[in-house]
Amino acid sequence: MSRSKPIPPKLAERTLCWFLRHELAEEVLGDLEEKFYHTLDTKTLTRAKLNYWYQVIHYLRPFAIKHNRSNSTLFTMYQHNFKLTYRNFLKHRSQFLINLTGLSTGLACVLLIYLWVTDEKQVDKFHQNHTRLYQVMSNHTDASGITTWKGVPGLLLEEIQSTIPEVEYAAATTDAHEYTLSVDDSYFKAHGKFASENFLDVFTYPLIQGSKSVLSDKSGIVISESLAQRLFRTSDVVGKDMKWHFWGKEKLVQVTGVMKDVPEGASEKFDFLMSWDYFHDDLIEYKNWYNYYGRVMVVLNSEADENAVETKIDQILKENQEGGRVDLFLANYSDRYLNSKYENGIQAGGQIEYVRLFSIVAIFILFIACINFINLSTAKASHRTKEIGVKKSMGASKKSLIAQFFTESVLLSLIAMLSALFLVWLLLPQFNLITQKSLTLSFNGPFIITTISLIVIVGIFAGSYPALFLSSFDPIEILKGKLVRKPGEIHGRKVLVIVQFTLSIILIVAVGVVYKQMDFVKNKNLGYDKDNLVYFEREGRLIEDSESLLNELRDAPGISHAALSGFMIGGGNSTGGVSWEGKTPEDQLQFWEIKSGHGLVEMMDMEIVKGRSFSSEFGSDSTSVLFNETAIDAMGLEDPIGKTIQHYTGEKKIVGVVKDFNLISLHTAVEPMIFLYNPEDTHFIMAKLNQGSEAATLEHMERLYKKFNAGYVFKPEFIDDDYQNLYTSEERVGLLSSYFSGLAVLISCLGLFGLAAFTVERRTKEIGIRKVLGAGSLKIIYLLSHDFTKMVLVAIVIALPISFFIAREWLKSFAFKIDLAWWLFAGAGMVALLIAWLTVGIQTIKAAGANPVKCLKDE
Amino acid sequence: MKETRLGEFEEVLLLLVGILGEEAYAFKIAEEFEGQTKRAVSIGAVHSTLNRLLEKGFLTSEMGSSSPERGGRRKRIYTITAHGSRILSDSRDFKVSLWNQYPGFANG
Numbered sequence: 031m032s033r034s035k036p037i038p039p040k041l042a043e044r045t046l047c048w049f050l051r052h053e054l055a056e057e058v059l060g061d062l063e064e065k066f067y068h069t070l071d072t073k074t075l076t077r078a079k080l081n082y083w084y085q086v087i088h089y090l091r092p093f094a095i096k097h098n099r100s101n102s103t104l105f106t107m108y109q110h111n112f113k114l115t116y117r118n119f120l121k122h123r124s125q126f127l128i129n130l131t132g133l134s135t136g137l138a139c140v141l142l143i144y145l146w147v148t149d150e151k152q153v154d155k156f157h158q159n160h161t162r163l164y165q166v167m168s169n170h171t172d173a174s175g176i177t178t179w180k181g182v183p184g185l186l187l188e189e190i191q192s193t194i195p196e197v198e199y200a201a202a203t204t205d206a207h208e209y210t211l212s213v214d215d216s217y218f219k220a221h222g223k224f225a226s227e228n229f230l231d232v233f234t235y236p237l238i239q240g241s242k243s244v245l246s247d248k249s250g251i252v253i254s255e256s257l258a259q260r261l262f263r264t265s266d267v268v269g270k271d272m273k274w275h276f277w278g279k280e281k282l283v284q285v286t287g288v289m290k291d292v293p294e295g296a297s298e299k300f301d302f303l304m305s306w307d308y309f310h311d312d313l314i315e316y317k318n319w320y321n322y323y324g325r326v327m328v329v330l331n332s333e334a335d336e337n338a339v340e341t342k343i344d345q346i347l348k349e350n351q352e353g354g355r356v357d358l359f360l361a362n363y364s365d366r367y368l369n370s371k372y373e374n375g376i377q378a379g380g381q382i383e384y385v386r387l388f389s390i391v392a393i394f395i396l397f398i399a400c401i402n403f404i405n406l407s408t409a410k411a412s413h414r415t416k417e418i419g420v421k422k423s424m425g426a427s428k429k430s431l432i433a434q435f436f437t438e439s440v441l442l443s444l445i446a447m448l449s450a451l452f453l454v455w456l457l458l459p460q461f462n463l464i465t466q467k468s469l470t471l472s473f474n475g476p477f478i479i480t481t482i483s484l485i486v487i488v489g490i491f492a493g494s495y496p497a498l499f500l501s502s503f504d505p506i507e508i509l510k511g512k513l514v515r516k517p518g519e520i521h522g523r524k525v526l527v528i529v530q531f532t533l534s535i536i537l538i539v540a541v542g543v544v545y546k547q548m549d550f551v552k553n554k555n556l557g558y559d560k561d562n563l564v565y566f567e568r569e570g571r572l573i574e575d576s577e578s579l580l581n582e583l584r585d586a587p588g589i590s591h592a593a594l595s596g597f598m599i600g601g602g603n604s605t606g607g608v609s610w611e612g613k614t615p616e617d618q619l620q621f622w623e624i625k626s627g628h629g630l631v632e633m634m635d636m637e638i639v640k641g642r643s644f645s646s647e648f649g650s651d652s653t654s655v656l657f658n659e660t661a662i663d664a665m666g667l668e669d670p671i672g673k674t675i676q677h678y679t680g681e682k683k684i685v686g687v688v689k690d691f692n693l694i695s696l697h698t699a700v701e702p703m704i705f706l707y708n709p710e711d712t713h714f715i716m717a718k719l720n721q722g723s724e725a726a727t728l729e730h731m732e733r734l735y736k737k738f739n740a741g742y743v744f745k746p747e748f749i750d751d752d753y754q755n756l757y758t759s760e761e762r763v764g765l766l767s768s769y770f771s772g773l774a775v776l777i778s779c780l781g782l783f784g785l786a787a788f789t790v791e792r793r794t795k796e797i798g799i800r801k802v803l804g805a806g807s808l809k810i811i812y813l814l815s816h817d818f819t820k821m822v823l824v825a826i827v828i829a830l831p832i833s834f835f836i837a838r839e840w841l842k843s844f845a846f847k848i849d850l851a852w853w854l855f856a857g858a859g860m861v862a863l864l865i866a867w868l869t870v871g872i873q874t875i876k877a878a879g880a881n882p883v884k885c886l887k888d889e
Numbered sequence: 890m891k892e893t894r895l896g897e898f899e900e901v902l903l904l905l906v907g908i909l910g911e912e913a914y915a916f917k918i919a920e921e922f923e924g925q926t927k928r929a930v931s932i933g934a935v936h937s938t939l940n941r942l943l944e945k946g947f948l949t950s951e952m953g954s955s956s957p958e959r960g961g962r963r964k965r966i967y968t969i970t971a972h973g974s975r976i977l978s979d980s981r982d983f984k985v986s987l988w989n990q991y992p993g994f995a996n997g
Contacts, residue, residue: 057952060962061916061932067958068920088933093940 036075038066038082046086051096058089111437118414118438125410128784129403130446132777133492136399137443137450137484139773142461143392144480145454145469150385153295154364158234159329162198164336164360166190166326166343169375170606171355172618176375182347182358184310184324185317187226189346196334196342201225201232202324204309206300210275210569210742213261217742220257221299222274226306230289232327239268240287248308250286257301258288274304277713278573281308294468297367316678319350320606327363336360355618384763391767394533395774400492401526402781403439407496408523409788418500419508431501439493443485451481464765466758495522524821527785530778531825531862532832537771538858539833540840543850544764547841550848551757557691559635562724563749564731565595565716570739576715579738586734588720588727594627594709595716597634599752601694607678608704610665619664621702622693627709631656631688633718641671641686644707651707654685661702662687677706692846695756699845716749775862779869782818786873790814798882810878815870822866826859833858895947895980901926902938903947903977906967914953914964915939939967947973 043059050058062085069078119126157163166186170177187202203225211218227246230237237244237252244252251274258265261272267285274281283304292299314323330339344358361369361377370380418431455471462469471477568576576594583592596602603623628651631643639659644651655677662670670684690700719727728746735744754761790797797810805813834850841847895903905921906913919935922928942948953966969977 056962057915057965058932058936060955060959060964061914061936063962064916064956064959065919065932068916085932088931089936091933091937093937094933 036070036078038063039079042079042083042086046089049095050089051094054094058094062086108437111434112441114434115438115441119442122410122413124787125406125784126442128780129406129442130449132399132402132780133443133446133488134449134453135773136395136777137446137488138453138457139395139770140392140484141450141454141481142457143388143770145458145471146461146465146467147385147389148476149295149467149469150368150381153367154297156234156293156295157232157364159198159232160364161362162330162332162334163232163363164328164330165363165366166328167359167361168322168347169357169359169372170618170620171357171375172620176372177620178372178375179322180325181322182324182326183319183321183350184306184314184326185319185350186324186326186343186346186358187306189350190326190328190343193346194339194342196330196339197328198331199228199231199329200326201227201229201328202306202310202326203229204306204323204325206298211261211302212273212275212741213270215741216261217275218261219743219745220260220301222251222302222304223300224306224309225303229303229306232329235292236290238265238288238290244287245303245305247284247286248305248311249281249283250305251283252287252289252303253285254289254291254301256291258285275569277568279313319347328360353615381759384759387763388766388770391537391770391774394537395770395777396488398530398533398774398777398781400488401530402777402784403442403492404495405523405526405781406784406788407435407439408499409785411496411500414500415503415508418503419505422503422505423509428501432497435497435500436490436493439496440485440489443489443492446488447481447485464762466762523785527782527818527821528825528828530781531822531866532829534771534775534778535825535829535858535862536833536836537767537774538861539829539837539855541764541768541771542854542858543837543840543848544760544767546848546854547844548757548760548764550846551696551760551844552754554692554696554846556753557636557689560749560753562719562721563634563716564719564728564746565597565714565749566735566744566746568594568713568715570742572715572739575738576709579734580715582734583715583717583731586727586730588723588730589717590720591629591633591718593629593633593716594712595630595633595714596623596625596706596708596712597630597693597714597716597749598624599693599749600756605678605704609676610667611673611675612666617665619661619702621661621704624693624703624705625708625712626705627707627712630716631705633716636691637689639687639689641684643686643688644705648685651685653680653682654707655682656686656688656705657684658688658700658703659690660700661704664702677704679706682706696846697844775865779865782866783869783873786814786818786870789817790873790877794877794880794885797877797880798885801882802886807875807878811871811874814874814877815867818866818870819863822863826862829862830855830859895976899938899942899947900977900980902935903942903969903973906939906948907969907974907977911953911966913967916964918967942973943967946970947976 046058046062047055062082065085066078066082069081073081154160165180166182168179168182170179184202187200190197190200204223206221206223208219208221211220211222225245227243229245230242230252238255240252244250251272253261253267255265258267261267262270265288267288270285272283272285274283289303292301310317314321328339328343330336340358340360343360347356347358357375368380368382368385369377371378421431451471458469458471572579580592580594583589601622604620605623606618606620608619608621626644628644628646631638638656641656642648643656644654648654655675657665657670667673667684670687673684675682675684688703688705692700693703694701717731731746732744735742793814797813800810800813834855837850841850901922902918905918905925909917909921915932915936918939919930919932922930922935939948939950943950947970948967949970950965950967952963955961955963
């Protein structure tokens, strides 16, 4: 052996010594070293070292591993704690089950809400530059205040690109709209938008085929992978031709690129992109600084100051526009999904409110579930006083007892988390259906961290009070047989029950209010009859000749009316280009524009309060307009019929006034509206179907449609559906909050049930004696339940004002809302009281009916 | 009651202990096993089985001499007990008797 001989790997040796039993060390180390040098004779050093490691790992066998049992007190203690926890769970099975059910449903709610909230927060965040990506927004000031729009003049784009160096990329686009595309003679409907050259630099949707310049060609089109499959049944489609149709316009376009489908987490979905230049040059008639048809986004470079750029952009508009009533500002694009609402020019929440709301609900529910644990463990403390007394007199420190109770609660919360994960897995499909998302349980880093911290937080929070409380018992008192009750204890438990029920009642009221408001929204008389109104787009031959189809529709069975309609739920076009007699520069009014043919007002059952509606009896109506009452009031016109106004398309005469109706959602008050008689430019055909035969009538309509427009897609839409769609998020919130509050109430009741069971158990003897002495069942029931009744009553008193306040806040977002009736609150209180009685009642009635002999004979 | 049946690996190790005599310690036995059977085995696996054989009473062991290539550490030398050799011969006899009953090889 030479002096500088290689030696076995030190780390491996140390590892071996760490786990190997002491008495084996000598022989094993010797054997392994011999093996090492033996291997070295025939193999390389590395191989020998590797082999050494291999041998070490193979010593991980039960016979060779150290047994710590006898050595470490810490280890023994934990082992003991685990064993006790397990035995306690077995012994108090009902308490364990109540705690487990409560905690796991609570945790499941929290996890579901967590998944939803994180998903909501990720919307639009997939763009590479999302932190530097801004949308240019406009604030319009008029007499009624400031209104915020996402529209800006399309001319802004070039100015920004040429004059502001801090802007790395800028792009203009339109909102996604459903257009018709045709390949040869097959027609398809798909959502698309116009986008300028740099669109794909601003929004980093990946391209599968084509280069970055795909949007520079005026007759180019970029389609999504799935649209390519739909149109051509392959995604290798660059260079293929198709036609784009909209309102009599037709354009031959060529596929220049294929992009990946817009991901789930995008706020706006679309299937194809066409050239902004084409849109801007060929489709926009009124291309000026007063027409807000563009949506402009900018990506700032990393050093740019947002405020400075904002001012510069605003300045561009100010230089080109007279009047200065419009201010431009920047809003981070990916924040807009959650913060879309503006009130008087100031950001005022939006979807983020629901994100917050549900986060709070999650905390509520978890809190309620933890309270159950706290209450039941302190209530049942009497069962464990002996254990604590013995331990303390054997020398257990307060610290070690606290550790024991924490082990118990953390272990319980771990088990609860496991069953919660199972529950979530079970409920996720249903939850996705309600939330319209595709959430999955994926165990990525943040999710694992969340679950683990939830386990720890719940374990420690739920365990803290019992741990401190139980460990502070005086051992001498306990062992003497005295039940030491601190005066604050029962009091504390009561407070917690009150908190639980307060939270539950708030949730019940919330559900009631949301439900009532949604019911009100659905059934409110809108000022027109929205039922059974069906409409479809005028396309192909219907643009030149709609009258023949209209006539056939009017004659068809099952259809009572048919007319040309420009009526769109949620608005459509609006204009500030109206002036009237006595208009001052301060009177900036935006009017919703509804284009119409004959018979629309009658079909929709709107009321004419003055004058008449459009009618062929009065010759050509081409210069006639109707206003709604709000518009007339806002313009300050008295006796409006016959007066003339200036519209941006020419001079018009007011022939009638329509009673106010709700065109946009009930969140906003009725706004000024103008009806224009312009059948050539009215985009939809609308029909009123008779009740009962809708399906058959629709089929008939489709046959008629195909006769006129062979090949085109007949896609009828119901006004009623559009109206419902305005409230999907409220509807969803209503549904979700009813589920979650149901669970909260359930969990609270579980706790109450446990407490009641415990009280009855503890007072069995008392009840027996009372019965023997002649107390009736009713008396006993009263005795047992009046405590709980008082707690719930206190909870009601606390909860109702709070819930009234919350409900009023929520309703503020509606211009049309329900009155908060007293019975709604009284009802919620009654429900809570009834549920509490029911829960407690099962226990008390059983106890009251029991035979006193049975509970008194043994002792 | 102690387990007294003999597994195949156990039987081979027991025989190897007998063959190696004074040199019967875990590393040598593992080497011999690999040499004779051409099957790879870790020292840990051999050690664990030897341990089991000790518990069953087929082997005894004592600490032997040290040598420089093991860093001056002693080795544990195993020897077959009387019980062990009886079990071995029982096992052989049983197998021979089975062979004799097998008609295909009865005459061979």
